[in-house]
Amino acid sequence: LTGSIPESIASLTALSSLDLSKNRLTGPIPAGIGNLSSLSFLNLEGNSLTGSIPDSITSLTALEQLYFSGNHLGGSIPANLGNMVSLVGLSLYANNLSGPIPKSIGQLSCSYIDLSGNQLDGPIPATLGSIGSLEELYLHNNSLSGPIPTAIGKLGYMSKIDFSGNRLSGSIPDTLGSMSNLVFLSFENNNLSGSVPTSIYDLRRLSHILLGSNGLGGTIPDSITSLPNLEILKLSSNKLSGTIPSTMQSLSNLKSLHMNDNRFVGSIPAGIINLPELTELDLGNNMLNGFIPEILHQLSARTYMVLSGNQLSGPIPTSMAYCSQLQRLWLDNNSLSGPLPDTFSTLSRLTSLRVGHTSLNGTLPNYIGGFTLLSLLNVNGTNLTCPADHTSCGPTQSQRSVFCQECPSFCDTCGKPAEATSNSSSSSGASTTTDTSSSSSSESSSAAASSGGGASVGVIIGIVVAAVVILLMILAGVLLCLRHKRQQRPKGMAGSLAASHCTEFSLAEVLKATNNWSEDNQLGSGAFGDVYKGVSPRDGTTVWAVKRAKLIDVDFQREIQQMADKNHPNLVRLLGFAIGGDMRTRPEQVLIYEFVPNGDLQTWIDPNKTPSPLSLQQRLDILIGAAHGLKYLHSFGVVHRDIKPANILIGDDMQAKVADFGLMRPGEGSTVGVGPTQVMGTPGYVDPMHSQTSKATTASDVYSFGVLMLVVLTGRPPLSDSLRESSHILSLASESLSSGTAASLKNPKMEAPGDAVLRVAELAISCTVERTASRPTMAHVANELQAIREEVAGKDELSAAVKVDVQIQEMKDAVAGVGSLDAELQLIGNRFST
Template sequence: MALPPAKSHLLLFSLFSLLFIIHAKIDIDPSDLKAFLTFQKQLGFNGQLHPLTAHPCNTDGVFCERRLSSNESYALRITRIIFKSKKLNGVLSPAIGRLSELKELSLSDNQLVSQIPAHIVDCRKLEVLDLGNNHFSGEVPSELSSLIRLRVLDISSNKFSGNLNFLKYFPNLESLSVADNLFTGRIPASIRSFRNLQRFNFSGNHFHEIPGPLMKRFGHSASDIPRRYILAENSAPTTSEGTSAYAPKSSRNHSNHSGAQASPAPAPTAHHEHKEKRRKLGGWILGFLAGAFAGSISGLIFSLLFKLAVAVLKGGGKSTGPAIYSPLIAKAEDLAFLEKEDGVSSLEMIGKGGCGKVYKAELPGSNKLVAIKKVKQPPKDAVELSEEDSKILNKKMRQIRSEINTVGQTRHRNLLPLLAHVSRPDCHYLVYEYMKNGSLQDVLNQVQAGVRELDWLARHKITVGVAAGLEYLHMHHTPRIIHRDLKPGNILLDDDMEARIADFGLAKAMPEPYTHVSTSNVPGTMGYIAPEYHQTLKFTDKCDIYNFGVVLGILVMGKIPSDAFFQETEELSLVKWMRNVMTSANPTRAIDEKLLGNGYEEQMLLVLKIACFCTLDDPKERPNSKDIRCMLSQIKH
């Protein structure tokens, strides 16, 4: 039963209103307080202009969030510090490393001096580091690459020196600027592995060579790359040392230096003009012929490469070696054991799904654990197979090719990354990061059996992680991706119980102009499929939202759609039963009994309301993934 637009808007308004009711007065963590006071003092704050405060969370530019401390109580932790243009002339204190929950440090447009302390690498959750336009000097700590959550790194317009060896592995980095410093050496080739990098600036330094090869990081020529990727040095002639012959423009201080200009040359004669026109015309004709020839050759080469790629995906011929998508696998030899006939026979099988079996393995020469999915490939001469078996195998191969194409190019903290792909004549091996806690379905089964606990704080963290992953697939990846089979079995949990969306075997990429994809095979799992799919056979991102609404209901109610409990109800459906209970006089009876009595009932009812909103019959009334992520993130404990 679809809600009228007015009621749905009122429901959304009430959800946001309830978010601000759930709060409590909490003190700041003592270690954060001590570290911040030291950090603030050494920055060089003027006591009259910005007095030191006993409660940093009340300081302008300081943001705090609630966190569960080691003694099982809640405390405020400092997560963001933004002191831009404060006329600070001190130093960056090593005490910054004790702010372990810090996500953003922005100190740009000040007069800070000295070096970046090595202790900053202890801020493991740092996502934004902006130190631009200061007077920092010395070398950048080489361990900076251990901050793998960094999305923005700006150290431009300082006096940093040395090389760029600190740019090793930043899988989530989106924006990088080291412009207008005193760096030397070469730009490291590791930049090409930063898959999420959208813009960077290396201008205004003294590198040995123009980093032209970086323009090929996506396999295109420099002319094909959007302007934001082009380095400032590329637009200026170079000296014998390889640096720009012109003074580069600062990324922050746009000062221009003009010199004496040469006097204009006398006007050319008519003879010279005619000769010049003939020269230009000849150049145009020659350029056109050369371009046509080069285009024909390029088209032929592209056609051959395309046919070769299709042959490889179909499994024809011999193995061409592993395709490695992540620096976590140091070299191809680490996966050599998969080239053998019995490559996984001695490994422990940890799962089995529609696309194949999953094994756990430890890479030779290291302690890295990986999960390996083996998918059998139909033989070329599959005459002995029945027509039905042949269809099943071909469907699996379509799924595995989709997974390779999608996952291999996708990186986000809440998506399970594909590390490598090994193709063999008889099968495919997909190598993933190993998730110690297994899937959400495994954990829920253990909770149901009474051998494990999953409290509300952990469940809420999982909902936020899944919502963030969906938001990336639906709104930030190009082309957009719809998962089509989101369920607890396809949500894995890492060592920190952070959710990772997995199993893109059914995922499909949608080009930007399209809003849906059509399919001849039923995708997804019964109990999770949106009702409109059965009528239209068109799967949209709002179908993923419906799936996620069911997952939200499962996390709060502790029951899956196939649970025998729903077979004994009038509704015979998780979604319909959830709606009826939420509109009844006692909605708390929908909450898992194991979660009652901990004081979080209001939060859990709020999540159930969001679940009802996600599973509305009319897909147009469902919120998008960004709205859901915002609503869930604003629920504070």
């Protein structure tokens, strides 16, 4: 549905349920909606509604469920919210709401309240402690300040509480220890201080404790073992000290442990390293010493381990090969010695390996060339030497590129056949296996020929035996492949996505839609894959944008599920997916998006491609839409990591839609960041703090958006060809703000008031300040852009009115003295004014 909600809806006084969610409705919520006295269910989420929440809504005393999330609503929450005495569920997340949370909220009888992803400020009202029925409370990603009220501890039914991403200060109340039903606790990314109350460790039902990015001190008590259900523990970026309790080895359900960037000392307890269910372990940037403990058994759940930035010494344990599913291994900036273990050859799923700035020595092992998923290799500052054999570079161009970054001495020969290789050796794109088999075949032939005729019987027997062995190997491979095909599809995947309207298509349907990946259908190519245009073979009308993945992702199912439930007017919508092909040689993972007809923002701001430049109002509208899309993602803790004009698509009515967000990975249970991973993004847009720490947060997206604003304003790229720091577009903006001149900050063909241009530039600079905690949220950015947009629109209307007056006066002057035209001039004036 499109258009606005009609005022006439107020006449439906007998209506008990109204659901207009997930449409394209615009305009304000009619004040007359307060007349629907029989209404018990009201859902308007997932539209583009603007204006404020009408005060009349508080007269709906029979209303039990109120959902306004995912819109562009501004203003404050009605002060008389507490009048809605029947309200059980209240969801206002991902809007532009500002001001304080009304104290009257304590008069409600809700079990669920979600006000996250707005720009609410002021303190958390202590009256929330009066809602005895409250089970879930989400206030994250706002600008709330002050202490956490001790009255919150009265909420005995509370199971989930999230205050992360605010400006809360003071200590964590000890009264939280009374919330015996608490399962999820997140106070991440605030300014909390003091120690973690020991009473929290008595909450036996807790599965998630997220307290990272604060100023918490003290130690971790042994009583943490009283949390048998604990799955996620994130204490990173605090001031915690002391040793890591060895008793934590009893936390057998722990899946994610992040204690990085603290002041822990002592050795790493062997029991923690060997926790069987632990998927993520990050102890980086502490003061830990001693040896890395031996791994005693197979740890198939472990996907990444970060121990970098400590004082660890001794060799890397060969037993680390037990972590066969490891994707990220960071051991850099320690005092480790010895070679890279030969047993690491089993870590074939590694995507990121960092061992730089250690005392490791020996030769960089050849097996690294077989790591087909490796995209980051860091051995800088070690005594490791490069191998002489070019075949160790790896069979693919991407592997050779990664390998050659560390071993530039043979980049020229990397992947090329050696001079001694036989004529049957493969070219630079061939695999190491092909080279080796060809060479072996040649050597076997030569040996047979030189042995003379007396050895012919032995040769024949050898050939027969070899043929049988090869046949058996082929048969076993076919059986394994068939078995793998049966196992590789996640059970119930389509069913789990059905509620999100994400459809599973067959690979045959995709091939038909794209004309078998025809070049004529190709729209473009990016880091994650090629994009093709297609038409759904099921209805013959729906136009698709089909993304064909370049690299196979083992978390494909998780990423699809993550994208499928993200529905916002300013996000490109995922329609479906497809999985197929030969899962060993050329597996296919395909994402099917809605087709956005007007290309990307890069095309619209490139002066060489657009003869008629966008007006300032159009540019602001696009930026506002993109800001709302990002704000919505951030409310779920999703960090984009590659904000740039090419990832902002332009839909109908020049509506901005953020693309490629689903290919980014949020932290498990986190509302703030994605934790340690490889640096991603486009040069010029990447947050320097992300480059330094390899941690992407919502603040990283804000930085990139700040650069984007300047690029959209000027039409210039973020970096000049010289790629010098001083040539960054931020330097240009800073100079213009210092001088108070806007001329260099806008497209010369674009008419725009200088003060508005400078306000946008000032906002952009605030997004890129070095201290991430000082950067605004995307909700704040969207609000500021909207205010600038309204100011520009007002000036344009005034300018148009002035032009009309001038034109009328000129016409009057031209016909001065001709009274018969006075009436006609009056008509002309009326026509202009309307």
